[in-house]
Amino acid sequence: MNEVKTVLVNNLTKGFDNIMAVSGINFEVYCGECFGLIGPNGAGKSTTIKMLTTLLPPDDGEAVINGYSIVKNPAGVRGSIGYVPQLLSVDGAMTGYENLLVFSKLYGLKRKQREERIKRVLDITGLEDAAHRQVKTYSGGMVRRLEIGQAILNYPQVLFLDEPTVGLDPVARKTIWKHIEKLRCEQNMTILLTTHYMEEAEALCSRIAIMNKGKIAVMGTARELRESTGNPHAGMDDVFAYYAGALESQEGDLRDASRTRRTAKRLG
Ligand SMILES: Nc1ncnc2c1ncn2[C@@H]1O[C@H](COP(=O)(O)OP(=O)(O)OP(=O)(O)O)[C@@H](O)[C@H]1O
Ligand SMILES: [Mg+2]
Incomplete structure (x- = not known):
């Protein structure tokens, strides 16, 4: 700081x-x-x-x-900026990867950049293994981590x-804390x-x-x-x-x- x-x-x-x-x-x-x-x-x-x-x-x-x-x-x-709203902002019918892909397109990231960022975000949020599962099969904590992932795709300040x-x-709450603290310290x-x-x-x-x-x-x-x-x-x-x-x-x-x-x- x-x-x-x-x-x-x-x-x-x-x-x-x-x-x-x-x-x-x-x-x-x-x-x-x-x-x-x-x-x-x-x-x-x-x-x-x-x-x-x-x-x-x-x-x-x-x-x-x-x-x-x-x-x-x-x-x-x-x-x-990145923003995670109080109400849900992911689509349960899509996989975690697909949700991130939609957001990366919204942010206007180029194809190569998209792949790199999504990979990095999945790593930061610890969702690599679940990336290709439909979000409706995620736990509440995983959904929240995905939402945080969406919000940091454009590397906001x-x-x-x-x-x-x-x-x-x-x-699950403590896992989210760990990820928030990691973003603050490492990024x-x-x-x-x-x-x-x-x-x-x-x-x-x-x-x-x-x-x-x-x-x-x-x-x-x-x-x-x-x-x-x-x-x-x-x-x-x-x-x-x-x-x-x-x-x-x-x-x-x-x-x-x-x-x-x-x-x-x-x-x-
Ligand atoms: N779009 C709106 N139209 C009318 N009143 C609203 C609107 N949004 C918020 N309010 C009112 O403004 C006040 C503040 O609401 P706000 O959602 O900012 O509170 P909060 O601190 O986030 O509450 P919570 O902890 O329940 O999320 C409340 O009285 C709420 O009813
Ligand atoms: Mg509120």
Whole structure:
């Protein structure tokens, strides 16, 4: 990690009909850093990621990714990022290899380059042996690894991961962590991820921002967040409850559980 800032977010704002999904947030991410956006359901995490990946225009504010403005040069932003959405982005009827091939064509890679990149991505994601099986036979963790593979085919400088491990068992989750950490260390990729899991944020992210109701409630290293609650020995779940509100997180758990089941069903 160095002091170059790859992501600069300034007063980013987005409202829907009767709700301010994101209210004037500010943060920066350094080159080669893994930065975590944490928060309960509806906090505004996905809306933030969609604005940063240029899928949604902001109502106000600005962000600069790799030197490109999301407002003035969305095409420049798109060319230098990878994005793994919260919802499924692979085709179960195709093999892993075929899914990667479609994406490599979308990225405009030449034939020779396509073969090289797909081989490299299968290696990075540990999917070589399963490459020629239909994706509907994959486990949830394998599907998520394939989605990450799709997102890194164009060797992006910044990778956005919206809940990379939702619905996965603890072992599959740790495998995904290992791959994310590998991308960050070996490719010096800057990674911005969202999660509900505080332990995940602590394991992967050098800094964490806790979002609640469209605002960033607090931001810092896991240690700084603990100390900011007045109890340096607080568990990370206590930190989450402190900033996100115990009631909301309970309500969130219920919605999270039903969504996890939906995800499992889609993957199944
Ligand atoms: N397209 C949309 N139209 C209307 N409201 C929306 C839309 N997208 C998001 N919202 C609302 O904006 C708020 C923030 O949603 P967002 O999806 O960003 O939250 P989140 O933090 O990603 O939540 P989760 O943890 O459940 O994924 C929510 O109240 C949501 O209902
Ligand atoms: Mg979301």
